[in-house]
Amino acid sequence: MLRLGLTGGIGSGKSTVAARFRELGAVVIDADQLAREVVAVDSPGLASIHARFGDVVMAPDGSLDRGALGAIVFADAQARKDLETITHPLIGARTRSLMESAAPEKIVVHEVPLLAELDMGAAYHLTVVVGADDDVRLSRLTGERGFSQADARARIAAQASDRVRRAAADVWLDNNGTRQGLVAQVDALWRDRVTGFNDNLSSGSASRLSDYLAVASYDDSWPTTATRLIRRVSLALGERAVALEHIGSTSVPGLIARNVIDLQVGVQVLAEIDDAVFTGALADSGFPRVGQYLHGSADPGRIVSLHIRQIDGPAWCRALLMRDWLRARADEREAYGALKAQLAQSRTATAEYVQATRSWVQSAYGRADAWASHTGWSGK
Numbered sequence: 001m002l003r004l005g006l007t008g009g010i011g012s013g014k015s016t017v018a019a020r021f022r023e024l025g026a027v028v029i030d031a032d033q034l035a036r037e038v039v040a041v042d043s044p045g046l047a048s049i050h051a052r053f054g055d056v057v058m059a060p061d062g063s064l065d066r067g068a069l070g071a072i073v074f075a076d077a078q079a080r081k082d083l084e085t086i087t088h089p090l091i092g093a094r095t096r097s098l099m100e101s102a103a104p105e106k107i108v109v110h111e112v113p114l115l116a117e118l119d120m121g122a123a124y125h126l127t128v129v130v131g132a133d134d135d136v137r138l139s140r141l142t143g144e145r146g147f148s149q150a151d152a153r154a155r156i157a158a159q160a161s162d163r164v165r166r167a168a169a170d171v172w173l174d175n176n177g178t179r180q181g182l183v184a185q186v187d188a189l190w191r192d193r194v195t196g197f198n199d200n201l202s203s204g205s206a207s208r209l210s211d212y213l214a215v216a217s218y219d220d221s222w223p224t225t226a227t228r229l230i231r232r233v234s235l236a237l238g239e240r241a242v243a244l245e246h247i248g249s250t251s252v253p254g255l256i257a258r259n260v261i262d263l264q265v266g267v268q269v270l271a272e273i274d275d276a277v278f279t280g281a282l283a284d285s286g287f288p289r290v291g292q293y294l295h296g297s298a299d300p301g302r303i304v305s306l307h308i309r310q311i312d313g314p315a316w317c318r319a320l321l322m323r324d325w326l327r328a329r330a331d332e333r334e335a336y337g338a339l340k341a342q343l344a345q346s347r348t349a350t351a352e353y354v355q356a357t358r359s360w361v362q363s364a365y366g367r368a369d370a371w372a373s374h375t376g377w378s379g380k
Contacts, residue, residue: 002198007115008130011137013175020186031112038090116160116168122231129169196300206296215344222250236285242266242311247319252326266311320379325368
């Protein structure tokens with residue numbers, strides 16, 4: 001079962017995206033709807049809110065006065081935290097129940113307004129963020145939903161910034177345009193990435209690069225992407241993962257590379273790799289096993305090489321040394337990049353490219369070791 005986290009700021013259009021996902025066949029779980037359910041009349045959640053905030057948040061019919069409560073919590077950070085302490089466990093329990101009741105082959109979309117604020121992204125196979133500029137969202141809130149300017153601005157300011165949401169996003173859907181344009185983006189995402197991801201997850205298959213070699217200029221998003229992936233792996237493995245590191249060419253700023261994120265997982269003993277719980281946890285999180293000490297990614301939109309290595313063993317330390325040495329030595333980084341560019345321009349086959357770059361790295365070990373001795377590098 002593929003789990004998508006869907007979020008976006010107030011007025012961004014995430015409800016439109018959720019509705020389209022539902023039309024395409026996804027099971028959509030709306031956190032806002034669940035938030036209303038757990039504070040229904042005579043519910044334990046409503047009783048706890050009444051006890052904390054008093055009669056001012058209660059309507060004459062015994063229901064929650066959501067407007068009165070909203071005015072309090074959007075103006076008072078501590079009040080908002082108190083409300084979340086009451087409602088989040090109740091919403092979480094209901095969410096788990098709905099997810100567990102969905103058919104295994106289904107794609108589940110969990111619409112969570114505060115996904116980025118609560119740093120929940122690691123719990124999903126893919127996080128989709130709907131984004132729109134503040135002035136666009138302000139116009140929608142005041143023009144379509146009847147908010148005052150002051151209230152709309154306060155609610156936008158109380159939520160995560162675009163910077164925080166972009167860091168959480170595996171997919172960013174731009175909704176500064178029309179509804180039709182947003183729906184077209186959802187359809188393309190569903191067709192080109194989501195269904196394939198779900199199929200690979202079900203079959204335990206990994207996505208792979210095309211046989212045609214392609215290298216790209218260094219992308220500033222690579223480290224952020226690696227951080228999201230590391231959090232997913234860490235959540236899946238728990239204490240079994242002693243350490244996780246972003247390695248390889250995409251971890252070296254300024255170095256051209258194939259668009260593959262290399263990560264290494266440090267374990268106490270390599271026998272972990274043959275443990276069904278270990279491999280199953282990774283596969284369920286979207287990282288199927290593809291080799292003796294290697295896992296890939298089921299996501300067609302993100303190729304990953306996940307290396308399982310003994311913590312502080314020779315392979316672990318060598319990967320960190322080469323990364324840090326290339327980061328520190330511009331001349332070596334430029335030489336390595338020049339080789340990659342030459343291989344790409346000559347249309348070298350992928351297998352030959354891998355062999356040529358591996359040979360360069362192996363020939364550089366001595367220079368990297370000398371640098372480590374000179375600088376006192378220890379990898380710690």
